[in-house]
Amino acid sequence: xxxxxxxxxxxxxxxxxxxxxxxxxxxxxxxxxxxxxxxxxxxxxxxxxxxxxxxxxxxxxxxxxxxxxxxxxxxxxxxxxxxxxxxxxxxxxxxxxxxxxxxxxxxxxxxxxxxxxxxxxxxxxxxxxxxxxxxxxxxxxxxxxxxxxxxxxxxxxxxxxxxxxxxxxxxxxxxxxxxxxxxxxxxxxxxxxxxxxxxxxxxxxxxxxxxxxxxxxxxxxxxxxxxxxxxxxxxxxxxxxxxxxxxxxxxxxxxxxxxxxxxxxxxxxxxxxxxxxxxxxxxxxxxxxxxxxxxxxxxxxxxxxxxxxxxxxxxxxxxxxxxxxxxxxxxxxxxxxxxxxxxxxxxxxxxxxxxxxxxxxxxxxx
Amino acid sequence: xxxxxxxxxxxxxxxxxxxxxxxxxxxxxxxxxxxxxxxxxxxxxxxxxxxxxxxxxxxxxxxxxxxxxxxxxxxxxxxxxxxxxxxxxxxxxxxxxxxxxxxxxxxxxxxxxxxxxxxxxxxxxxxxxxxxxxxxxxxxxxxxxxxxxxxxxxxxxxxxxxxxxxxxxxxxxxxxxxxxxxxxxxxxxxxxxxxxxxxxxxxxxxxxxxxxxxxxxxxxxxxxxxxxxxxxxxxxxxxxxxxxxxxxxxxxxxxxxxxxxxxxxxxxxxxxxxxxxxxxxxxxxxxxxxxxxxxxx
Numbered sequence: 177x178x179x180x181x182x183x184x185x186x187x188x189x190x191x192x193x194x195x196x197x198x199x200x201x202x203x204x205x206x207x208x209x210x211x212x213x214x215x216x217x218x219x220x221x222x223x224x225x226x227x228x229x230x231x232x233x234x235x236x237x238x239x240x241x242x243x244x245x246x247x248x249x250x251x252x253x254x255x256x257x258x259x260x261x262x263x264x265x266x267x268x269x270x271x272x273x274x275x276x277x278x279x280x281x282x283x284x285x286x287x288x289x290x291x292x293x294x295x296x297x298x299x300x301x302x303x304x305x306x307x308x309x310x311x312x313x314x315x316x317x318x319x320x321x322x323x324x325x326x327x328x329x330x331x332x333x334x335x336x337x338x339x340x341x342x343x344x345x346x347x348x349x350x351x352x353x354x355x356x357x358x359x360x361x362x363x364x365x366x367x368x369x370x371x372x373x374x375x376x377x378x379x380x381x382x383x384x385x386x387x388x389x390x391x392x393x394x395x396x397x398x399x400x401x402x403x404x405x406x407x408x409x410x411x412x413x414x415x416x417x418x419x420x421x422x423x424x425x426x427x428x429x430x431x432x433x434x435x436x437x438x439x440x441x442x443x444x445x446x447x448x449x450x451x452x453x454x455x456x457x458x459x460x461x462x463x464x465x466x467x468x469x470x471x472x473x474x475x476x477x478x479x480x481x482x483x484x485x486x487x488x489x490x491x492x493x494x495x496x497x498x499x500x501x502x503x504x505x506x507x508x509x510x511x512x513x514x515x516x517x518x519x520x521x522x523x524x525x526x527x528x529x530x531x532x533x534x535x536x537x538x539x540x541x542x
Numbered sequence: 543x544x545x546x547x548x549x550x551x552x553x554x555x556x557x558x559x560x561x562x563x564x565x566x567x568x569x570x571x572x573x574x575x576x577x578x579x580x581x582x583x584x585x586x587x588x589x590x591x592x593x594x595x596x597x598x599x600x601x602x603x604x605x606x607x608x609x610x611x612x613x614x615x616x617x618x619x620x621x622x623x624x625x626x627x628x629x630x631x632x633x634x635x636x637x638x639x640x641x642x643x644x645x646x647x648x649x650x651x652x653x654x655x656x657x658x659x660x661x662x663x664x665x666x667x668x669x670x671x672x673x674x675x676x677x678x679x680x681x682x683x684x685x686x687x688x689x690x691x692x693x694x695x696x697x698x699x700x701x702x703x704x705x706x707x708x709x710x711x712x713x714x715x716x717x718x719x720x721x722x723x724x725x726x727x728x729x730x731x732x733x734x735x736x737x738x739x740x741x742x743x744x745x746x747x748x749x750x751x752x753x754x755x756x757x758x759x760x761x762x763x764x765x766x767x768x769x770x771x772x773x774x775x776x777x778x779x780x781x782x783x784x785x786x787x788x789x790x791x792x793x794x795x796x797x798x799x800x801x802x803x804x805x806x807x808x809x810x811x812x813x814x815x816x817x818x819x820x821x822x823x824x825x826x827x828x829x830x831x832x833x834x835x836x837x838x839x
Binding site: 236240242244305308309311312315316318319320322323324326327330331333334433434437440444448486487488489491492494495496498499502503506 | 577579581626627630631634637638640641642644645646648649651652653655656659765766769772773776809810812813815816819820823824827
């Protein structure tokens with residue numbers, strides 16, 4: 177008993193320590209004491225990707241619906257933030273070809289209001305798509321959502337008076353501190369985790385495992401599928417809004433449907449049905465996508481130009497990685513498990529090659 | 543609108559519809575047997591167009607040899623994809639195999655961008671197909687007239703294979719009940735490969751005819767036709783070959799009619815297919831010719 181209590185205390189204090197360390201690293205980065213803008217940008221991007229990927233995992237990994245509309249929902253969130261947060265006096269200069277529609281031209285909203293509005297619009301659109309599609313076998317959801325994310329791009333390109341068409345909107349007020357991206361990410365992920373552990377979450381998982389059995393147990397399939405899908409879309413919209421603010425500029429081309437495949441790679445890498453795996457995956461993939469840019473640049477070794485290194489090679493590697501993951505490491509990093517102290521202890525034990533039992537008896541030493 | 547313009551648009555609609563039909567057959571057959579949305583099908587179509595560009599421009603082969611070569615290499619590509627990316631996942635959850643299909647699709651798109659760059663390549667001119675024909679004052683390219691005829695002939699071939707041959711019978715058995723068919727001694731892998739052979743060959747023919755009509759080849763050219771043709775397959779009743787062809791025709795004609803009658807909406811032409819999908823799913827989820835399938839526990 178004593179040993180168990182000790183370990184519990186140890187774990188708790190370690191958790192607190194890690195949270196403090198994490199917070200202080202962010203504070204140091206945020207106050208520009210350490211790191212450069214590049215690192216800050218990648219971390220911000222990682223946090224945004226974490227929001228979108230965790231919400232996608234809620235739909236794909238926890239509810240078992242194959243949704244590929246993330247890029248489209250992000251576009252809705254991004255354009256809502258872009259349209260409503262750009263200062264009114266700057267708009268004439270941005271909409272220099274076609275003036276902005278008077279309905280929205282004079283409305284300027286605070287960032288967070290616009291962000292939430294973007295999420296709500298994305299959720300509303302997702303319900304409109306989900307209503308007809310989710311009533312049936314959810315096979316068609318993949319095609320409907322993939323098609324939708326193309327359509328939304330076409331609509332945004334054509335709605336010149338609101339979105340400025342293909343030119344896009346720039347001069348979006350930036351994010352003043354990293355706490356906005358990380359704060360929103362933490363709040364969203366906590367919300368999703370709470371949801372997954374609630375009765376709704378259990379219903380989602382039941383639907384994923386066997387929808388006929390779930391229905392027989394009295395779960396309203398349609399209602400739960402729509403809820404999961406709409407919440408996923410809401411957070412994708414939030415992620416898109418943050419992305420717009422981080423980049424300072426949006427145009428419909430950014431939200432090409434291949435963007436969704438990045439999130440798909442993240443959730444497959446992290447583990448379909450694991451929130452902590454998805455968060456790890458988000459930062460790994462975001463950093464990977466940035467740092468692997470060397471593959472896109474010509475490489476010369478000992479005066480010999482290696483011809484395979486040129487533009488586009490990075491994405492070939494990335495898509496190849498997705499296939500390798502699905503074919504050989506279908507569980508990803510975490511499978512359906514969550515990161516826990518038991519798991520970490522397990523790793524350490526395996527590395528030291530000690531039998532599990534013996535290690536536990538010694539206690540305390542992690 | 544004059545009668546001539548209308549007829550011209552109608553002919554265009556029929557010919558684009560039959561191109562959709564050719565691709566949709568591949569989708570519907572694979573879905574019928576594996577219950578898999580083969581996301582890579584549109585990209586197989588794209589690769590076929592590149593094969594045509596290379597065999598005619600880089601190796602300067604005459605078009606009739608090039609077409610045969612393109613069909614063969616596309617079939618090989620399709621079967622290799624099935625062997626590498628889908629076969630190991632036979633017993634995996636359905637979502638894994640769909641992700642694998644997306645992986646293949648994404649890989650082919652990126653590979654094409656990397657190898658051939660994103661700059662559109664001109665499709666080789668096939669004089670026989672691109673010359674203009676004049677029928678009753680309506681000027682059309684031969685490709686426009688030939689495409690529906692080829693589609694109908696190929697549909698009849700596919701129907702013959704599925705209804706009259708032994709392998710076709712095996713295909714129907716597998717699509718009815720995968721496990722039982724396997725227990726009855728049907729070689730599942732051979733059946734699935736044959737499906738991919740037929741689908742890829744039709745996609746290759748589609749790519750050649752498509753190129754004669756829209757002579758520009760790009761790495762992402764297969765995406766939109768791919769998505770739309772799946773919708774065509776759903777509209778016709780997924781799993782039903784004739785249905786896929788009818789669905790393709792309806793979709794192609796509908797699109798062209800939008801361009802002809804509502805020119806303001808031309809920008810939204812690509813949206814038409816997805817509106818059709820939503821309507822079909824609300825009104826008649828089994829599609830025009832589809833059978834009602836009940837889920838078994």
